[in-house]
Amino acid sequence: MSIWGKLFTAMRGGANEAAESVVDSQAMRILDQELRDADNALRQARSDLAGMMATAKRIEKRIQDNRAKEERDIHNARSAMDAGREDLARGLAERVAAVRSELARDEADHANMQQQQQAMLRTVKDTEQRIAAMKREVESVKATDSLQRAQKAIASSHAGVNSRLGSAVGSLERIRDRQAQLGARLEAGAEMAEIESGADLDRQLLEAGIGGKTSNADDILAEITGPRELKALPRS
Missing domain, CATH: 1.20.890 (cAMP-dependent Protein Kinase, Chain A)
Incomplete structure:
Protein backbone atom coordinates (compact mmCIF):
# COMPACT_ATOMS: atom_id res chain seq x y z
CA MET A 1 0.00 0.00 0.00
CA SER A 2 1.34 3.45 -0.94
CA ILE A 3 1.94 6.18 1.60
CA TRP A 4 -1.14 8.05 0.36
CA GLY A 5 -3.27 4.96 0.76
CA LYS A 6 -1.99 4.50 4.32
CA LEU A 7 -2.71 8.14 5.12
CA PHE A 8 -6.23 7.82 3.73
CA THR A 9 -6.81 4.68 5.80
CA ALA A 10 -5.49 6.45 8.91
CA MET A 11 -7.79 9.41 8.26
CA ARG A 12 -10.76 7.10 7.86
CA GLY A 13 -9.82 5.34 11.09
CA GLY A 14 -9.56 8.68 12.89
CA ALA A 15 -12.93 9.80 11.53
CA ASN A 16 -14.53 6.55 12.67
CA GLU A 17 -13.00 6.90 16.13
CA ALA A 18 -14.23 10.50 16.36
CA ALA A 19 -17.73 9.45 15.28
CA GLU A 20 -17.73 6.59 17.81
CA SER A 21 -16.55 9.01 20.50
CA VAL A 22 -19.44 11.36 19.72
CA VAL A 23 -21.90 8.46 19.76
CA ASP A 24 -20.51 7.20 23.08
CA SER A 25 -20.71 10.67 24.65
CA GLN A 26 -24.35 10.98 23.54
CA ALA A 27 -25.23 7.33 24.19
CA MET A 28 -27.80 8.05 26.90
CA ARG A 29 -29.50 10.76 24.86
CA ILE A 30 -29.60 8.53 21.77
CA LEU A 31 -30.93 5.61 23.81
CA ASP A 32 -33.68 7.76 25.34
CA GLN A 33 -34.67 9.02 21.89
CA GLU A 34 -34.78 5.48 20.52
CA LEU A 35 -37.02 4.43 23.38
CA ARG A 36 -39.30 7.41 22.73
CA ASP A 37 -39.45 6.42 19.06
CA ALA A 38 -40.31 2.85 20.06
CA ASP A 39 -43.05 4.11 22.39
CA ASN A 40 -44.48 6.29 19.62
CA ALA A 41 -44.46 3.36 17.19
CA LEU A 42 -46.13 1.18 19.80
CA ARG A 43 -48.84 3.78 20.39
CA GLN A 44 -49.43 3.98 16.64
CA ALA A 45 -49.65 0.17 16.47
CA ARG A 46 -52.19 0.18 19.30
CA SER A 47 -54.19 2.85 17.46
CA ASP A 48 -54.11 0.80 14.24
CA LEU A 49 -55.11 -2.31 16.17
CA ALA A 50 -57.99 -0.45 17.80
CA GLY A 51 -59.15 0.70 14.35
CA MET A 52 -58.95 -2.85 13.02
CA MET A 53 -60.90 -4.19 15.98
CA ALA A 54 -63.58 -1.51 15.45
CA THR A 55 -63.85 -2.46 11.75
CA ALA A 56 -64.08 -6.14 12.67
CA LYS A 57 -66.90 -5.38 15.09
CA ARG A 58 -68.80 -3.46 12.39
CA ILE A 59 -68.41 -6.37 9.97
CA GLU A 60 -69.49 -8.80 12.67
CA LYS A 61 -72.58 -6.69 13.36
CA ARG A 62 -73.39 -6.57 9.63
CA ILE A 63 -73.01 -10.35 9.40
CA GLN A 64 -75.42 -10.84 12.30
CA ASP A 65 -77.94 -8.43 10.76
CA ASN A 66 -77.72 -10.12 7.33
CA ARG A 67 -78.12 -13.55 8.87
CA ALA A 68 -81.23 -12.38 10.69
CA LYS A 69 -82.50 -10.81 7.43
CA GLU A 70 -81.79 -14.07 5.55
CA GLU A 71 -83.69 -16.10 8.10
CA ARG A 72 -86.60 -13.67 8.04
CA ASP A 73 -86.77 -13.57 4.20
CA ILE A 74 -86.70 -17.36 3.96
CA HIS A 75 -89.52 -17.59 6.47
CA ASN A 76 -91.55 -15.01 4.53
CA ALA A 77 -90.80 -16.74 1.21
CA ARG A 78 -92.24 -19.98 2.57
CA SER A 79 -95.30 -18.17 3.76
CA ALA A 80 -95.69 -16.57 0.29
CA MET A 81 -95.44 -19.98 -1.40
CA ASP A 82 -98.06 -21.32 0.99
CA ALA A 83 -100.27 -18.37 0.04
CA GLY A 84 -99.78 -19.03 -3.67
CA ARG A 85 -97.68 -15.91 -4.18
CA GLU A 86 -94.77 -17.38 -6.05
CA ASP A 87 -93.83 -13.93 -7.34
CA LEU A 88 -93.29 -12.67 -3.81
CA ALA A 89 -91.43 -15.81 -2.90
CA ARG A 90 -89.12 -15.37 -5.93
CA GLY A 91 -88.41 -11.74 -5.02
CA LEU A 92 -87.51 -12.80 -1.47
CA ALA A 93 -85.36 -15.62 -2.84
CA GLU A 94 -83.42 -13.16 -5.00
CA ARG A 95 -82.86 -10.92 -1.98
CA VAL A 96 -81.69 -13.88 0.07
CA ALA A 97 -79.21 -14.73 -2.69
CA ALA A 98 -77.82 -11.19 -2.61
CA VAL A 99 -77.63 -11.26 1.20
CA ARG A 100 -75.82 -14.59 1.10
CA SER A 101 -73.30 -13.22 -1.39
CA GLU A 102 -72.67 -10.25 0.90
CA LEU A 103 -72.44 -12.58 3.88
CA ALA A 104 -69.79 -14.66 2.12
CA ARG A 105 -67.65 -11.58 1.47
CA ASP A 106 -68.12 -10.24 5.01
CA GLU A 107 -67.36 -13.60 6.61
CA ALA A 108 -64.18 -13.96 4.53
CA ASP A 109 -63.11 -10.42 5.40
CA HIS A 110 -63.94 -10.97 9.05
CA ALA A 111 -61.96 -14.24 9.20
CA ASN A 112 -58.96 -12.59 7.51
CA MET A 113 -59.21 -9.60 9.82
CA GLN A 114 -59.40 -11.86 12.86
CA GLN A 115 -56.14 -13.52 11.81
CA GLN A 116 -54.45 -10.15 11.28
CA GLN A 117 -55.84 -8.91 14.58
CA GLN A 118 -54.44 -11.90 16.50
CA ALA A 119 -51.05 -11.50 14.81
CA MET A 120 -50.99 -7.78 15.62
CA LEU A 121 -52.00 -8.46 19.22
CA ARG A 122 -49.08 -10.85 19.61
CA THR A 123 -46.74 -8.32 18.02
CA VAL A 124 -47.96 -5.50 20.27
CA LYS A 125 -47.62 -7.62 23.41
CA ASP A 126 -44.14 -8.77 22.38
CA THR A 127 -43.12 -5.18 21.63
CA GLU A 128 -44.52 -3.98 24.96
CA GLN A 129 -42.47 -6.61 26.80
CA ARG A 130 -39.31 -5.76 24.87
CA ILE A 131 -39.73 -2.04 25.48
CA ALA A 132 -40.40 -2.65 29.18
CA ALA A 133 -37.27 -4.82 29.41
CA MET A 134 -35.26 -2.18 27.54
CA LYS A 135 -36.50 0.54 29.90
CA ARG A 136 -35.39 -1.53 32.87
CA GLU A 137 -31.99 -1.98 31.26
CA VAL A 138 -31.78 1.75 30.58
CA GLU A 139 -32.62 2.57 34.19
CA SER A 140 -29.92 0.15 35.33
CA VAL A 141 -27.40 1.67 32.92
CA LYS A 142 -28.31 5.19 34.05
CA ALA A 143 -27.96 4.21 37.71
CA THR A 144 -24.57 2.61 37.00
CA ASP A 145 -23.48 5.67 35.03
CA SER A 146 -24.52 8.01 37.85
CA LEU A 147 -22.74 5.84 40.40
CA GLN A 148 -19.57 5.76 38.33
CA ARG A 149 -19.65 9.54 37.89
CA ALA A 150 -20.02 9.92 41.66
CA GLN A 151 -17.15 7.50 42.27
CA LYS A 152 -15.02 9.37 39.75
CA ALA A 153 -15.81 12.69 41.45
CA ILE A 154 -15.01 11.20 44.86
CA ALA A 155 -11.74 9.75 43.56
CA SER A 156 -10.79 13.09 42.02
CA SER A 157 -11.72 14.94 45.21
CA HIS A 158 -9.79 12.40 47.30
CA ALA A 159 -6.74 12.85 45.10
CA GLY A 160 -7.05 16.62 45.49
CA VAL A 161 -7.40 16.29 49.26
CA ASN A 162 -4.35 14.03 49.42
CA SER A 163 -2.40 16.53 47.35
CA GLN A 204 32.13 28.10 86.45
CA LEU A 205 34.21 29.34 89.47
CA LEU A 206 31.41 28.46 91.90
CA GLU A 207 31.08 25.01 90.39
CA ALA A 208 34.87 24.57 90.84
CA GLY A 209 34.69 25.75 94.53
CA ILE A 210 36.76 28.83 93.86
CA GLY A 211 35.92 32.36 94.94
CA GLY A 212 32.83 31.54 96.90
CA LYS A 213 31.03 29.01 98.94
CA THR A 214 27.97 27.12 98.09
CA SER A 215 25.73 25.70 100.76
CA ASN A 216 23.30 22.94 100.67
CA ALA A 217 20.65 21.74 103.15
CA ASP A 218 23.01 19.35 104.97
CA ASP A 219 25.51 22.15 105.58
CA ILE A 220 22.83 24.39 106.98
CA LEU A 221 21.47 21.67 109.34
CA ALA A 222 24.99 20.97 110.59
CA GLU A 223 25.44 24.62 111.26
CA ILE A 224 22.20 24.73 113.27
CA THR A 225 22.80 21.61 115.36
CA GLY A 226 26.57 22.17 115.93
CA PRO A 227 28.19 23.49 119.15
CA ARG A 228 27.28 26.99 120.00
CA GLU A 229 29.75 29.65 121.27
CA LEU A 230 29.00 30.95 124.81
CA LYS A 231 28.58 34.63 124.95
CA ALA A 232 30.03 36.54 127.99
CA LEU A 233 27.41 37.71 130.47
CA PRO A 234 27.53 41.39 131.29
CA ARG A 235 28.80 42.35 134.80
CA SER A 236 26.49 43.94 137.32
Whole structure:
Protein backbone atom coordinates (compact mmCIF):
# COMPACT_ATOMS: atom_id res chain seq x y z
CA MET A 1 0.00 0.00 0.00
CA SER A 2 1.34 3.45 -0.94
CA ILE A 3 1.94 6.18 1.60
CA TRP A 4 -1.14 8.05 0.36
CA GLY A 5 -3.27 4.96 0.76
CA LYS A 6 -1.99 4.50 4.32
CA LEU A 7 -2.71 8.14 5.12
CA PHE A 8 -6.23 7.82 3.73
CA THR A 9 -6.81 4.68 5.80
CA ALA A 10 -5.49 6.45 8.91
CA MET A 11 -7.79 9.41 8.26
CA ARG A 12 -10.76 7.10 7.86
CA GLY A 13 -9.82 5.34 11.09
CA GLY A 14 -9.56 8.68 12.89
CA ALA A 15 -12.93 9.80 11.53
CA ASN A 16 -14.53 6.55 12.67
CA GLU A 17 -13.00 6.90 16.13
CA ALA A 18 -14.23 10.50 16.36
CA ALA A 19 -17.73 9.45 15.28
CA GLU A 20 -17.73 6.59 17.81
CA SER A 21 -16.55 9.01 20.50
CA VAL A 22 -19.44 11.36 19.72
CA VAL A 23 -21.90 8.46 19.76
CA ASP A 24 -20.51 7.20 23.08
CA SER A 25 -20.71 10.67 24.65
CA GLN A 26 -24.35 10.98 23.54
CA ALA A 27 -25.23 7.33 24.19
CA MET A 28 -27.80 8.05 26.90
CA ARG A 29 -29.50 10.76 24.86
CA ILE A 30 -29.60 8.53 21.77
CA LEU A 31 -30.93 5.61 23.81
CA ASP A 32 -33.68 7.76 25.34
CA GLN A 33 -34.67 9.02 21.89
CA GLU A 34 -34.78 5.48 20.52
CA LEU A 35 -37.02 4.43 23.38
CA ARG A 36 -39.30 7.41 22.73
CA ASP A 37 -39.45 6.42 19.06
CA ALA A 38 -40.31 2.85 20.06
CA ASP A 39 -43.05 4.11 22.39
CA ASN A 40 -44.48 6.29 19.62
CA ALA A 41 -44.46 3.36 17.19
CA LEU A 42 -46.13 1.18 19.80
CA ARG A 43 -48.84 3.78 20.39
CA GLN A 44 -49.43 3.98 16.64
CA ALA A 45 -49.65 0.17 16.47
CA ARG A 46 -52.19 0.18 19.30
CA SER A 47 -54.19 2.85 17.46
CA ASP A 48 -54.11 0.80 14.24
CA LEU A 49 -55.11 -2.31 16.17
CA ALA A 50 -57.99 -0.45 17.80
CA GLY A 51 -59.15 0.70 14.35
CA MET A 52 -58.95 -2.85 13.02
CA MET A 53 -60.90 -4.19 15.98
CA ALA A 54 -63.58 -1.51 15.45
CA THR A 55 -63.85 -2.46 11.75
CA ALA A 56 -64.08 -6.14 12.67
CA LYS A 57 -66.90 -5.38 15.09
CA ARG A 58 -68.80 -3.46 12.39
CA ILE A 59 -68.41 -6.37 9.97
CA GLU A 60 -69.49 -8.80 12.67
CA LYS A 61 -72.58 -6.69 13.36
CA ARG A 62 -73.39 -6.57 9.63
CA ILE A 63 -73.01 -10.35 9.40
CA GLN A 64 -75.42 -10.84 12.30
CA ASP A 65 -77.94 -8.43 10.76
CA ASN A 66 -77.72 -10.12 7.33
CA ARG A 67 -78.12 -13.55 8.87
CA ALA A 68 -81.23 -12.38 10.69
CA LYS A 69 -82.50 -10.81 7.43
CA GLU A 70 -81.79 -14.07 5.55
CA GLU A 71 -83.69 -16.10 8.10
CA ARG A 72 -86.60 -13.67 8.04
CA ASP A 73 -86.77 -13.57 4.20
CA ILE A 74 -86.70 -17.36 3.96
CA HIS A 75 -89.52 -17.59 6.47
CA ASN A 76 -91.55 -15.01 4.53
CA ALA A 77 -90.80 -16.74 1.21
CA ARG A 78 -92.24 -19.98 2.57
CA SER A 79 -95.30 -18.17 3.76
CA ALA A 80 -95.69 -16.57 0.29
CA MET A 81 -95.44 -19.98 -1.40
CA ASP A 82 -98.06 -21.32 0.99
CA ALA A 83 -100.27 -18.37 0.04
CA GLY A 84 -99.78 -19.03 -3.67
CA ARG A 85 -97.68 -15.91 -4.18
CA GLU A 86 -94.77 -17.38 -6.05
CA ASP A 87 -93.83 -13.93 -7.34
CA LEU A 88 -93.29 -12.67 -3.81
CA ALA A 89 -91.43 -15.81 -2.90
CA ARG A 90 -89.12 -15.37 -5.93
CA GLY A 91 -88.41 -11.74 -5.02
CA LEU A 92 -87.51 -12.80 -1.47
CA ALA A 93 -85.36 -15.62 -2.84
CA GLU A 94 -83.42 -13.16 -5.00
CA ARG A 95 -82.86 -10.92 -1.98
CA VAL A 96 -81.69 -13.88 0.07
CA ALA A 97 -79.21 -14.73 -2.69
CA ALA A 98 -77.82 -11.19 -2.61
CA VAL A 99 -77.63 -11.26 1.20
CA ARG A 100 -75.82 -14.59 1.10
CA SER A 101 -73.30 -13.22 -1.39
CA GLU A 102 -72.67 -10.25 0.90
CA LEU A 103 -72.44 -12.58 3.88
CA ALA A 104 -69.79 -14.66 2.12
CA ARG A 105 -67.65 -11.58 1.47
CA ASP A 106 -68.12 -10.24 5.01
CA GLU A 107 -67.36 -13.60 6.61
CA ALA A 108 -64.18 -13.96 4.53
CA ASP A 109 -63.11 -10.42 5.40
CA HIS A 110 -63.94 -10.97 9.05
CA ALA A 111 -61.96 -14.24 9.20
CA ASN A 112 -58.96 -12.59 7.51
CA MET A 113 -59.21 -9.60 9.82
CA GLN A 114 -59.40 -11.86 12.86
CA GLN A 115 -56.14 -13.52 11.81
CA GLN A 116 -54.45 -10.15 11.28
CA GLN A 117 -55.84 -8.91 14.58
CA GLN A 118 -54.44 -11.90 16.50
CA ALA A 119 -51.05 -11.50 14.81
CA MET A 120 -50.99 -7.78 15.62
CA LEU A 121 -52.00 -8.46 19.22
CA ARG A 122 -49.08 -10.85 19.61
CA THR A 123 -46.74 -8.32 18.02
CA VAL A 124 -47.96 -5.50 20.27
CA LYS A 125 -47.62 -7.62 23.41
CA ASP A 126 -44.14 -8.77 22.38
CA THR A 127 -43.12 -5.18 21.63
CA GLU A 128 -44.52 -3.98 24.96
CA GLN A 129 -42.47 -6.61 26.80
CA ARG A 130 -39.31 -5.76 24.87
CA ILE A 131 -39.73 -2.04 25.48
CA ALA A 132 -40.40 -2.65 29.18
CA ALA A 133 -37.27 -4.82 29.41
CA MET A 134 -35.26 -2.18 27.54
CA LYS A 135 -36.50 0.54 29.90
CA ARG A 136 -35.39 -1.53 32.87
CA GLU A 137 -31.99 -1.98 31.26
CA VAL A 138 -31.78 1.75 30.58
CA GLU A 139 -32.62 2.57 34.19
CA SER A 140 -29.92 0.15 35.33
CA VAL A 141 -27.40 1.67 32.92
CA LYS A 142 -28.31 5.19 34.05
CA ALA A 143 -27.96 4.21 37.71
CA THR A 144 -24.57 2.61 37.00
CA ASP A 145 -23.48 5.67 35.03
CA SER A 146 -24.52 8.01 37.85
CA LEU A 147 -22.74 5.84 40.40
CA GLN A 148 -19.57 5.76 38.33
CA ARG A 149 -19.65 9.54 37.89
CA ALA A 150 -20.02 9.92 41.66
CA GLN A 151 -17.15 7.50 42.27
CA LYS A 152 -15.02 9.37 39.75
CA ALA A 153 -15.81 12.69 41.45
CA ILE A 154 -15.01 11.20 44.86
CA ALA A 155 -11.74 9.75 43.56
CA SER A 156 -10.79 13.09 42.02
CA SER A 157 -11.72 14.94 45.21
CA HIS A 158 -9.79 12.40 47.30
CA ALA A 159 -6.74 12.85 45.10
CA GLY A 160 -7.05 16.62 45.49
CA VAL A 161 -7.40 16.29 49.26
CA ASN A 162 -4.35 14.03 49.42
CA SER A 163 -2.40 16.53 47.35
CA ARG A 164 -3.47 19.41 49.58
CA LEU A 165 -2.72 17.37 52.72
CA GLY A 166 0.72 16.53 51.36
CA SER A 167 1.35 20.20 50.72
CA ALA A 168 0.11 21.09 54.21
CA VAL A 169 2.34 18.45 55.82
CA GLY A 170 5.31 19.83 53.91
CA SER A 171 4.48 23.35 55.08
CA LEU A 172 4.17 22.12 58.66
CA GLU A 173 7.58 20.47 58.52
CA ARG A 174 9.13 23.64 57.16
CA ILE A 175 7.53 25.67 59.97
CA ARG A 176 8.90 23.25 62.56
CA ASP A 177 12.35 23.47 61.03
CA ARG A 178 12.25 27.26 61.16
CA GLN A 179 11.09 27.18 64.79
CA ALA A 180 13.89 24.78 65.73
CA GLN A 181 16.45 26.98 63.99
CA LEU A 182 15.10 30.09 65.70
CA GLY A 183 15.15 28.34 69.11
CA ALA A 184 18.76 27.29 68.59
CA ARG A 185 19.72 30.81 67.60
CA LEU A 186 17.98 32.26 70.69
CA GLU A 187 19.70 29.74 72.96
CA ALA A 188 23.07 30.52 71.41
CA GLY A 189 22.39 34.26 71.86
CA ALA A 190 21.63 33.76 75.57
CA GLU A 191 24.86 31.84 76.04
CA MET A 192 26.80 34.59 74.30
CA ALA A 193 25.17 37.18 76.55
CA GLU A 194 26.25 35.27 79.67
CA ILE A 195 29.81 35.04 78.41
CA GLU A 196 29.93 38.72 77.61
CA SER A 197 28.55 39.74 81.04
CA GLY A 198 30.93 37.48 83.00
CA ALA A 199 28.07 35.53 84.58
CA ASP A 200 29.22 32.39 82.89
CA LEU A 201 32.74 32.70 84.37
CA ASP A 202 31.35 33.25 87.90
CA ARG A 203 29.16 30.20 87.52
CA GLN A 204 32.13 28.10 86.45
CA LEU A 205 34.21 29.34 89.47
CA LEU A 206 31.41 28.46 91.90
CA GLU A 207 31.08 25.01 90.39
CA ALA A 208 34.87 24.57 90.84
CA GLY A 209 34.69 25.75 94.53
CA ILE A 210 36.76 28.83 93.86
CA GLY A 211 35.92 32.36 94.94
CA GLY A 212 32.83 31.54 96.90
CA LYS A 213 31.03 29.01 98.94
CA THR A 214 27.97 27.12 98.09
CA SER A 215 25.73 25.70 100.76
CA ASN A 216 23.30 22.94 100.67
CA ALA A 217 20.65 21.74 103.15
CA ASP A 218 23.01 19.35 104.97
CA ASP A 219 25.51 22.15 105.58
CA ILE A 220 22.83 24.39 106.98
CA LEU A 221 21.47 21.67 109.34
CA ALA A 222 24.99 20.97 110.59
CA GLU A 223 25.44 24.62 111.26
CA ILE A 224 22.20 24.73 113.27
CA THR A 225 22.80 21.61 115.36
CA GLY A 226 26.57 22.17 115.93
CA PRO A 227 28.19 23.49 119.15
CA ARG A 228 27.28 26.99 120.00
CA GLU A 229 29.75 29.65 121.27
CA LEU A 230 29.00 30.95 124.81
CA LYS A 231 28.58 34.63 124.95
CA ALA A 232 30.03 36.54 127.99
CA LEU A 233 27.41 37.71 130.47
CA PRO A 234 27.53 41.39 131.29
CA ARG A 235 28.80 42.35 134.80
CA SER A 236 26.49 43.94 137.32
